[in-house]
Every structure is written in structure tokens, then in C-alpha cells.
Amino acid sequence: MFYYPKLYFRDLWISVPLLGVILIQIFLWVYLIFNIHSDAGQIFLHYNIIFGVDLVGDWWRIYFIPLAGVVVILLNYFFSLMLYSVDKFLARLMSGWVLFFHLFLMIGIILLVRLNA
Numbered sequence: 397m398f399y400y401p402k403l404y405f406r407d408l409w410i411s412v413p414l415l416g417v418i419l420i421q422i423f424l425w426v427y428l429i430f431n432i433h434s435d436a437g438q439i440f441l442h443y444n445i446i447f448g449v450d451l452v453g454d455w456w457r458i459y460f461i462p463l464a465g466v467v468v469i470l471l472n473y474f475f476s477l478m479l480y481s482v483d484k485f486l487a488r489l490m491s492g493w494v495l496f497f498h499l500f501l502m503i504g505i506i507l508l509v510r511l512n513a
Contacts, residue, residue: 404480409488413495417469420498424462424505431509432458439512449511458508465501469494 405411432439432455441458442451472494480487 410491413491416495
């Protein structure tokens with residue numbers, strides 16, 4: 397059985413994490429647009445504790461990080477919608493995990509922007 401998207405998004409365990417993820421995505425794009433400038437040239441794209449900076453690239457490549465977040469949202473909510481009629485708990489869990497994923501994405505982007513400042 398397939399649930400209509402209108403019924404699916406009325407579930408608070410689905411819609412509240414989606415609202416949080418959308419707000420985080422808006423923050424990520426605005427934060428990057430105002431802090432990463434096109435005249436930056438080469439910027440740090442990855443940093444780890446052991447090796448330090450291990451990936452340097454063009455300024456526009458940092459926008460792939462929130463773009464990957466959009467892809468994760470679309471795929472996760474599509475599969476969650478497909479699973480909702482079979483197992484509501486798993487569909488709700490997937491919606492919660494995408495919010496958890498985006499919190500770490502936000503932390504990573506904030507740290508990368510501060511590293512490049």
C-alpha cells in the first residue's frame with residue numbers, strides 16, 4: 397500500500413525533522429555565500445586531526461558539501477516515503493537520521509569556513 401505524500405508529511409515525526417533540515421540547508425547556503433568569495437582562489441576543502449589539511453581546491457568546490465546534503469535529503473525522504481506503508485518506525489527513523497547528518501554537515505562547514513578565514 398502506498399501512502400499519499402500529503403498523509404506522509406502530516407506525521408510530525410516526518411515533518412519536524414524535514415523542517416529542521418530545510419532550515420539547516422538554508423543556513424549552509426547563506427553562510428557559504430557570505431563567507432566564501434570568488435576571489436579566494438585555492439581554499440582548504442578537508443582537514444583532519446592527524447594530517448592537518450589534506451585537500452586543497454578551487455573555491456567553488458566547497459559548495460558540493462551542501463549540494464551533497466540536498467541529495468541525501470531527496471534520497472532519504474524518497475526511500476522513507478516508500479517504506480512508510482510497510483514500517484512507519486523505520487521511515488521515521490530515517491527522517492530523524494537525516495537531521496542528525498545535517499547537524500554534522502553544518503559543524504563541518506562552519507569549521508572549514510573558519511579554517512579558511
